[in-house]
Amino acid sequence: MRFISKISLSDSRVITVLCFLFIIMSIHCTGIYASIYVNGFGETGYYPRLNDPGKTVINQQRVRLNMSGSKGIFSYKVWSEAQKNGSGELRPEWELLVPEIFGELNGKSFFVRVGKQQIVWGAADGLFINDVVNPLDLREFLLPDLENIHRAQPSVRLQYRRSDWLAESVWIVKFDETKLPDIMTSNIGNSAMAGVTIPLVFHDSEKPPVTFSNSEFGFRISGLIKQWDISLNYLRSWRDIPTYRGTVNVSETEGPTLIMTPFYQRISSWGGSFSRPLGTTLLRGEFSYIPDLLMETTETDVSKMIQGQDFLTYFLGMDYVVYKARIGFQFAQEIAFGDAELLYRNKVDNVLTLLLERTFLRDTLQCTIFADREFDQDDLWVRTEFGYRMNSKVKVMCGSHIFTGKESGHLGMFHDWSNVFVKLRYSF
Numbered sequence: 001m002r003f004i005s006k007i008s009l010s011d012s013r014v015i016t017v018l019c020f021l022f023i024i025m026s027i028h029c030t031g032i033y034a035s036i037y038v039n040g041f042g043e044t045g046y047y048p049r050l051n052d053p054g055k056t057v058i059n060q061q062r063v064r065l066n067m068s069g070s071k072g073i074f075s076y077k078v079w080s081e082a083q084k085n086g087s088g089e090l091r092p093e094w095e096l097l098v099p100e101i102f103g104e105l106n107g108k109s110f111f112v113r114v115g116k117q118q119i120v121w122g123a124a125d126g127l128f129i130n131d132v133v134n135p136l137d138l139r140e141f142l143l144p145d146l147e148n149i150h151r152a153q154p155s156v157r158l159q160y161r162r163s164d165w166l167a168e169s170v171w172i173v174k175f176d177e178t179k180l181p182d183i184m185t186s187n188i189g190n191s192a193m194a195g196v197t198i199p200l201v202f203h204d205s206e207k208p209p210v211t212f213s214n215s216e217f218g219f220r221i222s223g224l225i226k227q228w229d230i231s232l233n234y235l236r237s238w239r240d241i242p243t244y245r246g247t248v249n250v251s252e253t254e255g256p257t258l259i260m261t262p263f264y265q266r267i268s269s270w271g272g273s274f275s276r277p278l279g280t281t282l283l284r285g286e287f288s289y290i291p292d293l294l295m296e297t298t299e300t301d302v303s304k305m306i307q308g309q310d311f312l313t314y315f316l317g318m319d320y321v322v323y324k325a326r327i328g329f330q331f332a333q334e335i336a337f338g339d340a341e342l343l344y345r346n347k348v349d350n351v352l353t354l355l356l357e358r359t360f361l362r363d364t365l366q367c368t369i370f371a372d373r374e375f376d377q378d379d380l381w382v383r384t385e386f387g388y389r390m391n392s393k394v395k396v397m398c399g400s401h402i403f404t405g406k407e408s409g410h411l412g413m414f415h416d417w418s419n420v421f422v423k424l425r426y427s428f
Contacts (some may be wrong), residue, residue: 041067045423047143047401049416057417058140059086075351078102085140100152100176118150119157119170121220121233122286123273125328125355126372129288129313130233130271132168133218135178135240142415143401143421144384151176160394165223172216174206178240183413201249205242205262214238232272239265243294258302265294280321287314295343309338315351325358350375364389368399372411379412381404397423 009023040063047058062083069076079100079145084093102115122131135151138371142149151309154173208214216238222231236266242262275284294307299305315332332351336343356369366387385399400420405412 026304035071036067036069038065038067039428041425041427043423043425045421047419047421050402050418050420051416055420056142058085058401060084061086070278073105074103074279075106077101099148109161111157111161113157114155116152116154117157118147118152118156119172120150121231121271123275123284123317124286124317124332125330126353126370127315127330127332127351129286129315129332130269130273132237132240132269132288133172133235135176137179138184139179139181141181141403141417142381143417143419151179163223166222168220170218170220172237173240174210175214175264176240177205177207177242180241199257201257201259203259203261206264208238208264208266228274230272230274233270235269235271237263237267237269239267239293243306244296246302248302268292278339282319283317284319285316287312289313293314295345297343307338307343309336309343311336323358325356328355329353330355345375348376374405374410377409377412379403379409381411381414393427395425395427397421397425 005040034045034400042060043060043064045060045062046056047057047060048054048056055225060083062081063347064079064081065079066080077100078098079378081097081099083097086093098116100115100117102117104111104113119133120131121133122129124131124398128136134153134215136149137151138149156173157168158170216236217297218235218237220231222229224230241262243309244260244262247259247261249259269288269290271286273284273286275282277283289310289312291310293311294306294308295304297307299307311334313332313334315330317328317330319328321327330351331355332353334349334351336345336347352373352375354369354371356367359365360367364391366385368383368385370383371380372382380403382402383399385397387395387397389395397419400418400419403411403414404418405415407413407415
């Protein structure tokens with residue numbers, strides 16, 4: 001074990017190649033020659049700002065190519081994508097990505113998937129409570145499709161099914177961070193240095209080396225007890241948003257300087273979820289508990305600038321079906337156990353969400369409205385989207401994103417991003 005912990009995996013591209021070789025070797029060694037299926041789409045999207053229509057939040061072109069195949073219990077998938085945001089603020093001119101590439105075996109009682117993949121454990125609408133296995137790409141906040149927000153990682157996923165129960169384990173080879181837009185990074189940095197009067201210097205972040213001992217792992221068990229669908233999970237990982245550590249450097253000529261270094265904390269997350277149908281109503285909920293999570297404080301004393309506190313996050317929700325429309329309510333809280341006055345937050349944050357979904361015209365027209373109200377931040381986000389499928393290949397989508405509230409709020413900081421949008425997709 002000591003020898004293995006010293007092995008370093010150099011680069012995500014190497015891991016992607018290894019995943020591809022695994023797929024090829026599995027096909028060759030098992031004598032399985034799977035048929036190849038190729039599909040994809042091209043899409044263009046335009047998101048002009050409401051307060052300045054000539055300045056877009058997103059002016060995006062995307063081309064996706066999916067290749068998959070299966071034979072018996074073996075299958076594989078490669079998802080590649082090229083995308084560009086012509087606004088020039090949030091992405092480089094072009095990104096060539098391989099978001100997922102994996103091979104899998106699916107037997108009667110077991111499932112194994114190896115490769116770069118997305119792992120989703122959460123059950124909340126628009127909230128990330130247990131859905132923290134993979135980091136996120138928030139450079140465009142939550143404006144894109146959800147599948148483009150999760151950042152897949154090289155992983156091994158094992159599942160064992162027995163009767164009404166499913167046991168799952170995951171091993172994530174390489175740490176990756178959540179990508180944030182400049183506006184969120186600036187808010188984090190400003191909070192970390194609030195009240196500081198001496199000169200500041202920001203160092204590059206300290207990322208955990210890619211070794212076996214620094215890999216991430218988790219376990220999840222889910223099943224049915226009478227009519228209750230329940231799950232429990234544990235994840236040992238690195239927090240994918242940095243915390244700022246301060247040290248003072250004293251120079252004889254320039255005096256003291258505060259050096260701020262972002263680092264990533266090793267954390268343990270405990271969580272679970274439940275749901276139960278009650279006629280046409282679905283009762284559901286989810287919780288996550290993280291002990292000793294390090295946060296920046298209001299203290300100017302370097303030794304007290306970060307403090308560990310326990311955090312509990314949960315939601316309770318109900319889904320209704322009314323005239324073929326799904327109406328979902330969620331009430332969520334994030335509770336800090338300890339002296340929250342030292343943190344840049346309230347002791348309890350309260351959130352209420354509303355989701356309405358309905359299809360019309362034999363499912364060719366899809367309508368979605370999602371509202372997220374954060375009471376303690378006094379801000380609001382409303383997302384509306386209408387999608388019309390003209391035929392089997394062409395789909396047109398339009399809608400809007402409205403942000404209101406204080407500039408210091410989780411949602412209000414995006415008030416300049418309020419927009420309308422239109423997207424055109426051609427599938428092949």
